[in-house]
Amino acid sequence: MRLISEPCPLTITRGEGSHIWDVDNNQYLDFAMGMGPHILGHSPKAVISAVRQALDEGQLFAGQNLYEVELAELFVSLLPWIEQIRIGLSGTEMNLLAVRIARAHTGKQKIIRFAGHYHGWLDPLFVNPSSADSADENYLTAGQSKAAVNDIILAQWNDIDSLRKLVNHENDIAAMIMEPIMCNTGCIEPSAGYLESVKNLCKSHGIILIIDEVITGFRLGIEGAQGRYKIHGDISVYAKAIGAGFPIAILGSSISLLREVGTGKINHSGTYNAGVSSTVAALATLTELKRTDPFEKIQSTGLNLMGQLSELKTRDGKQLNADGTGHLFQLRFGTKTKPTNLAEYRENSDGETLKKFISVWQKLGVRTTSRGMCFLSAAHTQTDIDFAAEKAAAAISEI
Ligand SMILES: Cc1ncc(COP(=O)(O)O)c(C=O)c1O
Known part of the structure; x- marks a missing residue:
């Protein structure tokens, strides 16, 4: 059973392009898009036919296959700051591998992560030290590992002065991990110059910078957020949009940082890593993204919808943004003022009204995630956007 969905979890039987259908054959225009992977829309033909063709060749060999080599070659050709990759199954585990590599290389232990960012659900990163100054994020899950908590330093994002203080105060920091845009809370972009300052800070203190592009990678453009902001981390992690819904994640870095993963001194294991169907899916997805370059169209379609939605208000004057x-x-x-950090987002975000809106929008045929995060894709059309805006106007007048 899915955790949260209003008024009840949908049971979905089919997805094609920008639409999904539930078990009662209701059709929905989808902006949840599998939580991000469907950059090409649901069931993209180029990917599905490549996977279908490969299915008869075998699934898993506990040995290198040619698709894996082709994928690695394509990946490093698309992202010039990446020399080598590791293939895994999920963003969570690739971020944990990144942290392990950072510890192995620096001989240091602690990791800085930022309140409001998400890097996966497992203990080493999904913990919150009780000393965190954000009182309402006291814990993320019951059953937190105390050992893991001791290894995490929680920082406030988009605030270079407080980060500088943290780094100057603690010598044992192996890595800093961040989403380049705070997608998991508020979808807030970095302030001008912030990422450069973070990178310089890491460099001067011997801290490995891990950029978690699980959401932004191959979504903001072929080069993701690091291309948009022209800044590169030491280790980059990708998942979601690279596989069109198949389970695959990629960690990319320099040959020098990955050499000891290759020799096995730094362990990276996993029975299903680089399985044929996932590898072929990623190869076909990235090839299709390179061939069609849909990113500008995706962006302008999304900006158009954002503009239309931002004109709506509830009957009692609550502004949608x-x-x-x-x-x-x-x-x-x-209010229309865009939040620039977590505190501003929390002060300026009415969760209860959002929940009601999402529920009515879905009833009217438009689905987004339970948090109100909308993912666009190459399959969304102007007709879709106008439908979504019309239903949003109808939904907001009902709440
Ligand atoms: C930024 C970010 N990093 C990591 C993850 C974890 O990825 P996965 O769900 O593939 O383990 C997510 C998942 O939503 C994410 O948004």
Whole structure:
């Protein structure tokens, strides 16, 4: 059973292009898009036919296959700051591998992560130290590992002065991990110059910078957020949009940082890593993205919808906003002033009204995630956008 969905979880039987159908054959225009992977829309033909063709060749060999080599070659050709890759199944585990590599290389232990960012659900990163100054994020899950908590330093994002203080105060920091856009809370972009300052800070203190592009990678453009902001981390992690819904994640870095993963001194294991169907899916997805370059169209379609949604208000005057880059955005009820950090987002975001809106929008045939994050895709059309805007106007007048 899915955790949250209003008024009840949908049971979905089919997805094609920008639409999904539930078990009662209701059709929905989809902006949840599998939580991000469907950059080409649901069931993209180029990917599905490549996977279908490969299915007869075998699934898993506990040995190298040619698709894996082709994928690695394509990947490093698309992202010039990446020399080598590791293939895994999920963003969570590739971020954990990134942290392990950072510890192995620096001989240091602690990891800085940022409040409001998400890097996967497992202990080493999904914990919150009780000393965190954000009182309402006291814990993320029951059953937190105390050992893991001790290894995490929680920082406030988009605030270089407080980060500088943290780094100057602690010598044992192996890595800093961040989403380049705070997609998991508010879809907030970095302030001008922030990422450069973070990178310089990491460099001067011997800290490995891990850029988690699980959401932004191959969504904001072929080069993802690092291309948009022209800044590169030491280790980059990709998942979601690279596989069109098949389970695959990629960690990319320099040969020097990955050499000891290759020798086995730094362990990276996993029975299903680089399985044929996932590898072929990623190869076909990236080839299709390179061939069609849909990113500008995705962005302008999204910006168009954001503009239309941002004109709507509830009957009692609550303003709807859409914050993001167009390729993805977060719905928010609050003043038009865009939040620039977690505290501002929390102060200026009415979660209860958003929940009601999402529920009625879905009843009217438009689905987004339970948090109101909308993912655009190459399959969304102007007709879709106008439908979504019309139903949003109808939904907001009902709440
Ligand atoms: C930025 C980010 N990193 C990591 C993850 C974890 O990825 P996965 O769900 O593939 O384990 C997510 C998942 O939503 C994410 O948004």
